[in-house]
Amino acid sequence: MKSDAAALTNKPKPVNKSFFKKEKLGKLTPYLFILPWIIGFLAFTLGPLVFSLIISFFDWPIIGDFKFVGLQNYKTMFTEDPLFWHSFGVTVKFASILVPLNITIALSLALLLNQKVKGQSFFKTVFYLPGVISGVALAMIWSWVFNSEYGILNYFLSLIGIRGPDWLGDPKWSLGAMIIASLWGQGSMMLIFLAGLKNIPTEMYEAAEIDGANSIKKFFRITLPLLTPTILFNLIMSIIGAFQQLTLALVLTGGGPMKSTYFYAMYVYNNAFKYFHMGYASANAWFMFIIILFLTALVFKSSSMWVYYESEVKKSK
Amino acid sequence: MGCIKLLSLTKKQKIIVYTLLIGSTILFLFPYFWMITSAFKSEAELYAYPPKWIPSKWHINNFIESWTSQPFNQFFINSAIVVIFTTIGQVISCSLIAYGFSRFHFKGRDILFMILLATMMIPWDVTMIPLYMEFNVLGWINTLKPLIVPAWFGSAFYIFLLRQFLLTIPVELEEAARIDGANSFQIYYKIFLPLMKPSLILIAVFNMLTVWNDYLGPLIFLNDQSKYTLTLGLAQFKGVYDVDMSAVMAITTLICIPPLIVFFIAQKHIIEGIGNTGLKG
Numbered sequence: 001m002k003s004d005a006a007a008l009t010n011k012p013k014p015v016n017k018s019f020f021k022k023e024k025l026g027k028l029t030p031y032l033f034i035l036p037w038i039i040g041f042l043a044f045t046l047g048p049l050v051f052s053l054i055i056s057f058f059d060w061p062i063i064g065d066f067k068f069v070g071l072q073n074y075k076t077m078f079t080e081d082p083l084f085w086h087s088f089g090v091t092v093k094f095a096s097i098l099v100p101l102n103i104t105i106a107l108s109l110a111l112l113l114n115q116k117v118k119g120q121s122f123f124k125t126v127f128y129l130p131g132v133i134s135g136v137a138l139a140m141i142w143s144w145v146f147n148s149e150y151g152i153l154n155y156f157l158s159l160i161g162i163r164g165p166d167w168l169g170d171p172k173w174s175l176g177a178m179i180i181a182s183l184w185g186q187g188s189m190m191l192i193f194l195a196g197l198k199n200i201p202t203e204m205y206e207a208a209e210i211d212g213a214n215s216i217k218k219f220f221r222i223t224l225p226l227l228t229p230t231i232l233f234n235l236i237m238s239i240i241g242a243f244q245q246l247t248l249a250l251v252l253t254g255g256g257p258m259k260s261t262y263f264y265a266m267y268v269y270n271n272a273f274k275y276f277h278m279g280y281a282s283a284n285a286w287f288m289f290i291i292i293l294f295l296t297a298l299v300f301k302s303s304s305m306w307v308y309y310e311s312e313v314k315k316s317k
Numbered sequence: 318m319g320c321i322k323l324l325s326l327t328k329k330q331k332i333i334v335y336t337l338l339i340g341s342t343i344l345f346l347f348p349y350f351w352m353i354t355s356a357f358k359s360e361a362e363l364y365a366y367p368p369k370w371i372p373s374k375w376h377i378n379n380f381i382e383s384w385t386s387q388p389f390n391q392f393f394i395n396s397a398i399v400v401i402f403t404t405i406g407q408v409i410s411c412s413l414i415a416y417g418f419s420r421f422h423f424k425g426r427d428i429l430f431m432i433l434l435a436t437m438m439i440p441w442d443v444t445m446i447p448l449y450m451e452f453n454v455l456g457w458i459n460t461l462k463p464l465i466v467p468a469w470f471g472s473a474f475y476i477f478l479l480r481q482f483l484l485t486i487p488v489e490l491e492e493a494a495r496i497d498g499a500n501s502f503q504i505y506y507k508i509f510l511p512l513m514k515p516s517l518i519l520i521a522v523f524n525m526l527t528v529w530n531d532y533l534g535p536l537i538f539l540n541d542q543s544k545y546t547l548t549l550g551l552a553q554f555k556g557v558y559d560v561d562m563s564a565v566m567a568i569t570t571l572i573c574i575p576p577l578i579v580f581f582i583a584q585k586h587i588i589e590g591i592g593n594t595g596l597k598g
Contacts, residue, residue, distance in 0.1 A: 033417025040470020134530030195592030
């Protein structure tokens with residue numbers, strides 16, 4: 001209707017009018033478009049965040065009266081709750097083994113795929129595929145592969161004369177089993193590395209080749225430095241992911257045996273949704289939040305020492 | 318052409334690269350193979366030693382028996398409801414929000430967008446506990462609402478992806494439309510929505526996969542078996558007394574099928590889309 005009116009009347013007037021209208025409405029329009037996010041942010045993120053911080057200073061059962069306890073929750077978890085330190089230790093151990101392995105494997109696969117090989121998209125699909133299925137399905141598959149008596153993994157080990165351990169039943173091996181299962185699902189990290197590798201201008205390699213650099217030198221002098229921003233991104237994402245791992249532990253081991261896979265996220269989950277200590281669990285969750293913020297900040301801060309920012313390298317688009 | 322010459326390998330290097338690739342392929346595909354063949358095996362063959370690689374008889378009945386032994390039909394319907402309604406919600410809300418963030422200059426835009434990006438870093442348990450209490454007050458616990466409603470308010474990651482795409486579109490396009498008297502919503506609807514289609518398919522696929530595979534959300538918000546989604550149903554199924562592994566593998570296989578189909582249909586979009594997320598990060 002409006003465009004009809006614009007077409008009928010003479011030219012300058014409607015333009016002016018719509019311009020005036022745009023000025024007036026223009027101020028509000030963008031906010032209307034992002035309004036769903038603003039509402040969602042307040043209702044499902046900021047509100048809960050603030051509320052979570054507040055109740056972390058309360059004794060807050062889901063049913064019944066809540067009571068302000070000040071810093072008691074934090075004091076309890078740091079000084080009186082051995083499970084807090086234990087589960088935190090399990091998570092740190094898990095993350096510090098998984099993250100470097102994850103990055104190494106994803107980067108190696110990406111480097112292989114960055115060669116001039118046939119069937120690239122087939123291999124890409126194969127390596128990414130486990131990332132498509134659910135954590136529960138993944139856990140189910142691995143619980144069968146890891147089965148101590150009938151598991152196929154121990155059968156393979158027996159072929160080379162190794163008596164395989166009771167992967168999921170032996171506290172010495174359960175965390176390792178969890179790491180193997182996690183590594184299987186690393187696909188998206190490999191794809192991100194691959195995109196990063198493709199972004200490195202080939203002229204750089206050509207120049208290096210003219211200078212007589214061999215492939216090892218090229219890798220350490222060109223590939224690795226230019227890939228550091230991608231490594232930074234993947235490092236942060238995988239640290240955050242590893243610190244929050246829960247599904248695998250819930251389905252694969254339930255935290256056992258002997259709490260050897262009792263991740264911090266499971267500790268928080270149990271405090272909140274099994275024992276309904278909402279205040280205490282919120283304090284636990286905030287501790288995790290601060291640790292993750294701290295680690296991310298640390299990685300970022302250190303990045304100026306090892307991440308190469310391509311301000312002088314032209315970005316090929 | 319220079320790059321082809323550069324990246325081509327010597328014969329020896331080629332053998333090493335292909336050996337590693339094929340070896341990794343076997344490692345990555347074997348668990349699927351084992352899942353599928355186990356699902357078809359009779360009990361005797363499932364526990365045979367040495368293991369039977371290919372079942373001598375393919376027991377399709379395993380699938381029917383295990384699927385009907387629990388209300389998996391109901392779980393499937395629940396999963397489908399959540400997937401469909403969250404996807405519609407994400408596509409509508411994220412496209413509106415991303416349009417707002419990328420095609421206008423307004424006060425506080427950059428700060429708001431920084432906040433949006435920052436929300437991606439918040440660990441789920443910090444917000445999950447108060448959200449549980451919030452939904453509890455609203456009477457939404459044990460309904461599918463907590464799994465669906467938030468999707469209608471956009472998700473930071475998808476908004477980010479769409480905005481990345483929208484920023485590449487030149488301003489002239491909408492200026493012409495504006496001179497013709499189109500308002501912002503018409504421009505969104507008539508010009509940008511069609512342009513965004515490939516990106517919207519990508520976020521729809523991402524969302525379908527995420528929601529279909531989600532376990533913690535259903536685990537926390539649903540209590541009654543009649544409300545369970547498939548992942549929850551499967552996790553509980555393993556704990557049921559007297560269930561053998563071929564039944565568990567049969568259900569696992571079935572649960573993997575829809576994401577794999579979606580993946581293969583949208584493969585190109587996904588592989589490119591994921592690759593691009595890291596570049597701007």
